[in-house]
Amino acid sequence: METLLWICAVCVVFIIASIIFFKPYLGVIFVIVSIPFEGMVDSSSISLYPLEVILAILVFVCIYKGIVERYNCFGNMKLVYCCIPFMLCITFSAIKSIELSLTVKEIVRWLELAVIYYLTINLINDNKKKRVVLYSIFFTVAMVSIFVIINLLCMGHREFPFFGNPNPLAGYVNLTIPILLGMLMTSVFLWERIVLGVFTLLSVMTWFLALSRTAWVSLVLTMILILFLTKANKRVLLLSAIFIIVFAVSILSSNFKSEFIARVKLQPALSSLEPRVMYYPVGLDMLRDNFIFGIGIGNYPLLIKKFTEKVYLIKTNLHCLYLQVFIETGVMGLSAFAFWLICIVKYLVSSLKELKNTKNYSLFVGLVSGVVVYLFNNLAETLTVHGIHLQWGIILGLAVVLTQLRESETCPKTV
DSSP: OHHHHHHHHHHHHHHHHHHHHHOTTHHHHHHHHHGGGTTOEEETTEEEOHHHHHHHHHHHHHHHHHHTSOOOSSOOOTTHHHHHHHHHHHHHHGGGOSSHHHHHHHHHHHHHHHHHHHHHHHHOOSHHHHHHHHHHHHHHHHHHHHHHHHHHHHHOSOOOSSTTSHHHHHHHHHHHHHHHHHHHHHOOOHHHHHHHHHHHHHHHHHHHHTTOHHHHHHHHHHHHHHHHHSOOHHHHHHHHHHHHHHHHHHTTSHHHHHHHHHHHSHHHHHHHHHHHHHHHHHHHHHTTTOTTTOSOTTOHHHHHHHHOOOGGGOOSSOSOHHHHHHHHHHHHHHHHHHHHHHHHHHHHHHHHHHTTTSTTHHHHHHHHHHHHHHHHHTTTOOGGGGTHHHHHHHHHHHHHHHHHHHHHHHSOOOO
16 A cells, blocks of 8 residues: 555656646645645655655756756845845754754755745746736635635534644635735736635635634734725725625534634633743743854754743744744844845835836735735744745745836836
């Protein structure tokens, strides 16, 4: 049986490698499709990692084409230099590694984010490829949403086959909802509006049914940003109608209704907030002798047991991406990470002015909102451990691509 699985796995890898070789940008789509499965499929003693395998194939194909066929896969460097200081900091922090496998795993996660962003801005270089990638994101999220909604409405409680937890699932869907709304506002075809409307409805239902307070707050804050940046009363009405419909459909289940009421009460919310607040003093205690360079990337799960006796605090991550970065890489790593994010936000805000009166302005606002909702969500979650950061890297890359496509249209061609 294992031999048959290995043969099937090799055949699938060969097919994917062949497709990526002839159409490198399709590698980005394969990454998008593999993200909901956490990048890992276990079968008895065999562990397959499709996310890492696809990224490795894509990188090797691009390197080969760049050297042998002189295919320009690595020409665009927009915002890439901004992440280099942070990558150097996390690499330097590996000197303090306690267990090499955990350190390498964390470094690879951040490297994957940089790589997928870099490949997106270089491989997605026209409107056709951009639309293919966007619809790949929409279809993947729609399939996940359909499966989750059916599972929830049939079983009546929060069990999720994707990401293993409702909070990362809601964080994953959060990234797509603003883009769907932006695409919906940009679309001029009736059939496309219907399709995008269905996708939006499914995504919002999943977002709501996940009962994730963090996802609710982060998306609401981002929606306020969208409504502030886009001036149209019809859009406000559309958004309100979607939320009303989703709420009406969701509460049809009595089990869900009671669980929803329990989630929105103040006392349960404060009770769930208390252990997360406790991570901060524990984390700062860990930094007492390692303030400049941190405790070392990947060392937190091994050291946390020495700093607390409370079982509920002994987790693999700190439920806050920024606190995790601070503790593992110190003030140097946090400063480099903040510099990277500031450069991203500064570039996107300046691009908003350039695209103000263009037909793709609403779509760009949706992409920017997808970037922002991820940053909000990571205040109470650490979405890098679920592969969702790769989706964020692709969305950020698409925002940069959209800006550069506009620049190529307005700048005069030179020989």
